[in-house]
Amino acid sequence: MAEPKENVLMEKIVSLCKRRGFIYQSSEIYGGINGFWDYGPLGAELKRNVKDLWWRAMVHTREDVVGLGATIIMAAQNGKASGKFDTFADLMRECPLTKKRVRADQVETQGGTVFRYTGARSPTTGWAVEKAFAVLEPKGERHDPARKKARQFYALGLLDKALGSADTLELLGETISKVTSSTDFHPESGVEMTEPRPFNLMFKTYVGPVADEENVAYLRPETAQAIFAQFKNVLETSRQKVPFGIAQTGKAFRNEVTPRNYTFLSREFEQMELEFFIKPDEAVEAICGRVASVAEVSAANIQHPASNIQHPMPRPEWGWEAWHTYWVEERIRFYESIGLPRATLEEYWQKPDELAHYARATVDILFKFPFGTQELEGIAARSDFDLSQHERFSGKQMGVFDEDLRIAWGKLEEAQRQKLWQRYYDARHRYLTKLGVAAEQAAKEAKEDADGLAKGQYIPHVIEPSAGVDRLILALIANAYTEDQAPDEKGKMETRVVMKFHPRVAPIKVAVFPLLRNKPDLVKKAREVRDLLLPHMTVFYDDAGAIGRRYRRQDEAGTPFGLTIDFETLGEAGPELKDTVTLRDRDTMQQTRVKIGELVTLLLSKVR
Numbered sequence: 001m002a003e004p005k006e007n008v009l010m011e012k013i014v015s016l017c018k019r020r021g022f023i024y025q026s027s028e029i030y031g032g033i034n035g036f037w038d039y040g041p042l043g044a045e046l047k048r049n050v051k052d053l054w055w056r057a058m059v060h061t062r063e064d065v066v067g068l069g070a071t072i073i074m075a076a077q078n079g080k081a082s083g084k085f086d087t088f089a090d091l092m093r094e095c096p097l098t099k100k101r102v103r104a105d106q107v108e109t110q111g112g113t114v115f116r117y118t119g120a121r122s123p124t125t126g127w128a129v130e131k132a133f134a135v136l137e138p139k140g141e142r143h144d145p146a147r148k149k150a151r152q153f154y155a156l157g158l159l160d161k162a163l164g165s166a167d168t169l170e171l172l173g174e175t176i177s178k179v180t181s182s183t184d185f186h187p188e189s190g191v192e193m194t195e196p197r198p199f200n201l202m203f204k205t206y207v208g209p210v211a212d213e214e215n216v217a218y219l220r221p222e223t224a225q226a227i228f229a230q231f232k233n234v235l236e237t238s239r240q241k242v243p244f245g246i247a248q249t250g251k252a253f254r255n256e257v258t259p260r261n262y263t264f265l266s267r268e269f270e271q272m273e274l275e276f277f278i279k280p281d282e283a284v285e286a287i288c289g290r291v292a293s294v295a296e297v298s299a300a301n302i303q304h305p306a307s308n309i310q311h312p313m314p315r316p317e318w319g320w321e322a323w324h325t326y327w328v329e330e331r332i333r334f335y336e337s338i339g340l341p342r343a344t345l346e347e348y349w350q351k352p353d354e355l356a357h358y359a360r361a362t363v364d365i366l367f368k369f370p371f372g373t374q375e376l377e378g379i380a381a382r383s384d385f386d387l388s389q390h391e392r393f394s395g396k397q398m399g400v401f402d403e404d405l406r407i408a409w410g411k412l413e414e415a416q417r418q419k420l421w422q423r424y425y426d427a428r429h430r431y432l433t434k435l436g437v438a439a440e441q442a443a444k445e446a447k448e449d450a451d452g453l454a455k456g457q458y459i460p461h462v463i464e465p466s467a468g469v470d471r472l473i474l475a476l477i478a479n480a481y482t483e484d485q486a487p488d489e490k491g492k493m494e495t496r497v498v499m500k501f502h503p504r505v506a507p508i509k510v511a512v513f514p515l516l517r518n519k520p521d522l523v524k525k526a527r528e529v530r531d532l533l534l535p536h537m538t539v540f541y542d543d544a545g546a547i548g549r550r551y552r553r554q555d556e557a558g559t560p561f562g563l564t565i566d567f568e569t570l571g572e573a574g575p576e577l578k579d580t581v582t583l584r585d586r587d588t589m590q591q592t593r594v595k596i597g598e599l600v601t602l603l604l605s606k607v608r
């Protein structure tokens with residue numbers, strides 16, 4: 001059966017993460033705090049590597065993306081403009097008895113017998129309380145009288161405050177019915193839940209000494225909004241021209257109703273987000289005479305200068321669809337480059353009715369986690385919604401002036417101008433109408449926008465690849481976890497746990513072992529090797545215990561390479577092996593002899 005096996009795997013992962021210092025529960029000594037996690041020494045390195053690799057792929061190796069480091073607390077208007085006050089209000093339902101909450105869209109359907117009551121009465125005092133409630137006896141449990149009684153008794157807790165001790169109460173007005181697929185009953189207590197209500201997922205705080213409504217601020221629920229708010233500053237100071245992107249990594253906070261699946265759904269987490277600004281399709285068509293098809297994206301492959309993989313070379317005639325397809329593919333390649341094979345990932349194209357009203361397409365990249373295939377990253381084509389919203393709310397211009405467009409427009413034939421003008425007008429009109437702008441005003445503003453396009457002005461559209469660091473760490477850990485059989489010191493086979501991280505993300509790149517700790521010459525040489533490597537990569541020096549044990553410890557930490565300094569290194573087996581060490585590969589366990597002088601180059605070629 002798949003289920004228990006998967007749970008066993010998750011249990012093993014959670015226990016290894018704690019035992020080896022990848023992830024700990026936050027505030028564990030005080031009983032923990034739900035939805036918050038700390039990264040131990042190995043986890044912190046893993047996380048740092050992942051963020052650095054993302055930054056390298058998205059910013060350093062590209063000419064068309066620049067970085068941003070914005071604050072976590074922003075002016076409250078940012079939330080209103082972005083619509084996040086609405087987006088981050090999930091519908092939630094509560095058990096009236098236990099007060100436990102669940103997200104309305106996440107309750108699994110249940111079938112069984114429903115026992116409904118109108119209230120309860122105390123036979124000793126004669127007092128009665130009228131308060132309707134219902135309890136579900138799930139299917140298969142209805143013949144168990146003890147279980148049924150327990151549930152009803154439990155539900156009496158709803159009334160016993162008013163009437164006294166629950167065990168003396170008598171339930172009133174019982175009716176019994178059946179349900180086959182209901183989502184109205186709390187999965188734990190079985191009590192009928194309250195109606196769905198919006199629950200704000202944003203963490204609230206106050207700026208300044210006075211805790212009043214004027215000073216309310218929120219911790220950002222995503223890193224993206226600051227990118228939009230700083231768009232104009234970045235554009236003006238970075239000498240970039242559309243199309244270009246702004247990248248940011250950092251903490252985000254969401255007061256999730258039911259944090260779950262270890263770090264998968266946390267209340268404090270990190271994101272890595274890119275907002276890639278592009279021209280509207282009408283501008284592309286005016287300049288290039290056409291908008292490229294999606295099929296042209298993969299046909300544009302060239303060798304990327306900073307990697308040995310083929311990447312498509314962006315083209316001026318790309319519109320939003322081509323750019324969106326390009327970014328989906330780039331992000332999958334990124335995952336492959338850090339050790340998540342394509343076969344562990346899935347693309348989920350959101351259906352039209354799942355899309356946000358402003359989104360033209362959204363692809364979720366899913367990973368096959370042990371608890372199910374779930375979202376790792378979302379890549380959304382968000383039209384010009386975000387910058388338009390900030391323009392409306394701040395009163396500051398968010399549009400750009402595009403000289404190429406102005407010149408191209410002047411050369412267009414009248415019929416072509418009319419067609420593009422009309423298309424742009426319609427798109428802006430749709431946006432304004434969706435916002436509830438009155439018909440006359442919407443027509444006036446949309447006309448101004450379309451006239452602006454003819455003069456070379458527009459609000460850039462955006463493609464947003466948005467990834468979660470913590471989910472990626474969990475995916476990397478789940479993917480790396482492997483058990484195999486290997487001989488111990490006495491040649492007896494034992495189970496070996498190996499974290500098969502790609503060397504690029506591995507927390508420790510190389511371990512250095514003197515064969516024996518009580519031989520000063522070996523120790524001296526081993527320390528020299530460690531010092532040689534330290535400026536270039538993370539190194540772990542270990543001289544404690546039998547060499548096989550030391551290898552095992554590093555296998556569990558996911559260290560891809562081990563170096564042993566032995567008597568041959570000292571030249572005791574002849575001059576040809578002097579100053580060579582044994583290099584052990586974590587995955588194959590194969591050992592080769594390498595010259596100390598060649599180590600830095602060799603290892604750097606594998607871990608970069």
Ligand code: ATP
Nearest residue numbers: 254256264265266269375376377378466467468471
């Ligand atoms: P989900 O519905 O899976 O919670 P979402 O669609 O709300 O995610 P986005 O708002 O698109 O997610 O956020 C982008 C990315 O940030 C997600 O793909 C995920 O990797 C990460 N992320 C979002 N919420 C959380 C969370 N509570 N804990 C950990 N990571 C998160």
